[in-house]
Amino acid sequence: xxxxxxxxxxxxxxxxxxxxxxxxxxxxxxxxxxxxxxxxxxxxxxxxxxxxxxxxxxxxxxxxxxxxxxxxxxxxxxxxxxxxxxxxxxxxxxxxxxxxxxxxxxxxxxxxxxxxxxxxxxxxxxxxxxxxxxxxxxxxxxxxxxxxxxxxxxxxxxxxxxxxxxxxxxxxxxxxxxxxxxxxxxxxxxxxxxxxxxxxxxxxxxxxxxxxxxxxxxxxxxxxxxxxxxxxxxxxxxxxxxxxxxxxxxxxxxxxxxxxxxxxxxxxxxxxxxxxxxxxxxxxxxxxxxxxxxxxxxxxxxxxxxxxxxxxxxxxxxxxxxxxxxxxxxxxxxxxxxxxxxxxxxxxxxxxxxxxxxx
Numbered sequence: 001x002x003x004x005x006x007x008x009x010x011x012x013x014x015x016x017x018x019x020x021x022x023x024x025x026x027x028x029x030x031x032x033x034x035x036x037x038x039x040x041x042x043x044x045x046x047x048x049x050x051x052x053x054x055x056x057x058x059x060x061x062x063x064x065x066x067x068x069x070x071x072x073x074x075x076x077x078x079x080x081x082x083x084x085x086x087x088x089x090x091x092x093x094x095x096x097x098x099x100x101x102x103x104x105x106x107x108x109x110x111x112x113x114x115x116x117x118x119x120x121x122x123x124x125x126x127x128x129x130x131x132x133x134x135x136x137x138x139x140x141x142x143x144x145x146x147x148x149x150x151x152x153x154x155x156x157x158x159x160x161x162x163x164x165x166x167x168x169x170x171x172x173x174x175x176x177x178x179x180x181x182x183x184x185x186x187x188x189x190x191x192x193x194x195x196x197x198x199x200x201x202x203x204x205x206x207x208x209x210x211x212x213x214x215x216x217x218x219x220x221x222x223x224x225x226x227x228x229x230x231x232x233x234x235x236x237x238x239x240x241x242x243x244x245x246x247x248x249x250x251x252x253x254x255x256x257x258x259x260x261x262x263x264x265x266x267x268x269x270x271x272x273x274x275x276x277x278x279x280x281x282x283x284x285x286x287x288x289x290x291x292x293x294x295x296x297x298x299x300x301x302x303x304x305x306x307x308x309x310x311x312x313x314x315x316x317x318x319x320x321x322x323x324x325x326x327x328x329x330x331x332x333x334x335x336x337x338x339x340x341x342x343x344x345x346x347x348x349x350x351x352x353x354x355x356x357x358x359x
Contacts, residue, residue, distance in 0.1 A: 008278035011285055011340060017273055018206075020341040023349045026326040028154070028182060028306050028337035031206035036269035041208070044265050058261035059237065061268040068271035069201070069213050072184060072279070073191035079221075081214040082264075083257035086179060087112040088228060089198045089214040090148075092255065093177055094120045096225045101126040101145035104174075106133045108331065110154045113179050117148060137164035144174040151189065152182035155330040157306025157337075159187075166193055175220055186286045186305045186339060188279045195220040204339065207270045210263035216252050224255065232258045282340050289338040293347045296356050308333040316354060323353035 017034040024032060033041075047053050062082055070077040083089055094116035097103070103117045107130050114130075121128045131139045133153060140147055147169050152159050162178075169176050175195040183189050185204025191197045196216045201207035216224065226233060226248060233256045234240025235247045248254035286305035293307050294300065311317055311334035320327040320334065327336045327350075336350060351357070 006276070008281075009273070009276045010278060011281045014273070014277050014282070014340055018341045023323070023325040023346060025336035025338065025342065025346060025350070026328055027185075027204050027206075027339040028157070028335065029203070029328045030209070031185070031203050031339070032341065033206050033208070033266060034270055034273050036273065037207065037266040040269055041262065041266045044262055048262075055261070058259065058264060061261075061264040062259050064268040065201075065211065065264055065271050066213075068268070068275040069199075070215075071275040072205075072271065073180070073189050073197070073199075073215060075191040075215050078251040079191075079215050079217065081216065081252040081255035081257075082259060083212045083214060083228075083255075084210050084260060085112070085212055086110075086181060086198045086200050087116060088257055089212065089255070090177075090179075091116040091119075092224060092227050093146075093196060094126075095227055096223060097126050097145060098223075099125055102143050103128050104136065104139060104144050104147045105130050106136060106149045106153075107131060108133075108153070108155055109148075109150050110179060110181075113148050113150055113177075133158060133160060137161060137168040140165070140168040140172050140174055142172050144169075144172055146175045146177055148177045150179040150182060152180075152187065152304060152306065154182055155333070155335075156308050157182075157302070157304040157335070159183075159302075159304050162193065182306070185274060186279070186282050188283065191215040192217070201267055201271065205267075205270060205274055207267040208263040210260040211267040214252065214255055216255070221252060221255075226254050228257050229254070230256075230258045232256045277340075285340060286338040286342070289342055289344065289347055292344065293336070293338075293350055296347070296351050297354075305339065306335060306337045308335045310334075319353045319355075320350065323349065325349055325353055 020032045066080050067077050070080045105114045117128050120126045178194045178197045180197050180199045184199050200212040202209040231240045233254045235249045290305050290307045291301045312332045316334040317329040
């Protein structure tokens with residue numbers, strides 16, 4: 001019998017791990033670390049400076065991170081690879097596609113989910129079709145090999161209709177490759193629904209930049225070429241430092257990219273925190289605040305924690321910046337994001353900065 005699992009960490013308890021200033025509304029651009037992450041990085045700097053560092057400590061942090069991410073995304077740890085960037089994993093997948101493959105991508109999607117496939121198209125290896133997100137499911141056809149899309153769009157915050165896309169892909173025999181970077185951390189995600197997913201942890205998962213994950217189903221993994229094969233992808237990591245003998249791991253670890261050590265020391269405690277959290281409660285909190293702002297802006301409500309509105313001349317983002325609100329601008333729109341540390345006062349800060357009626 002499995003031991004009883006602890007209750008998920010309540011939102012109020014989760015918030016206690018962060019010390020974020022009012023008006024920080026930019027988790028969609030860069031997250032804020034929990035205190036445990038800041039402490040781990042500070043301690044490592046001191047130990048490293050004094051010459052007291054064992055590389056095995058970093059390897060342990062990588063494996064802690066891998067395990068926690070697997071838990072967050074409800075997938076076996078054997079199906080999780082670690083790396084540094086979304087584009088590295090996307091490029092491996094693009095380069096592994098068979099000659100003549102057809103890839104369907106989303107118009108306006110983040111470039112790391114598009115450019116690797118366009119590079120292969122320029123080489124004459126594959127064909128790429130680009131369609132609006134709303135038309136993605138209906139655009140999948142029997143000739144489609146792979147559907148590449150972000151679960152939550154970076155520029156607009158729009159959430160993809162994963163049920164419709166996965167259903168259409170299954171009917172047509174196409175594989176799905178999904179970027180969950182703008183979703184994991186505030187939106188419950190089951191990575192097992194897709195053939196492969198990729199996620200950078202420095203946004204909603206509040207980790208240092210330079211730690212990313214690939215999840216891959218075993219059948220899909222069989223067709224992937226580990227083009228970044230390196231010592232860390234070896235079956236015996238520390239026994240794989242020198243060639244030519246090569247024995248890669250049989251799990252998704254064969255797709256590992258050699259880790260940037262210090263970043264993983266900060267990632268492990270952040271991901272373990274999110275693995276213990278009630279992510280559904282985070283979603284309800286963040287989306288509730290986002291919709292409160294949408295109502296004030298006269299925008300339709302949405303299921304997304306990211307709020308964007310037209311700002312072609314940049315006046316909105318300028319006003320927010322002047323008021324000390326951390327926001328961003330994307331594709332002619334102002335963009336803010338609500339996460340676990342935000343509250344109703346942040347909505348009022350935005351409204352005051354934009355000259356809207358303050359409640």
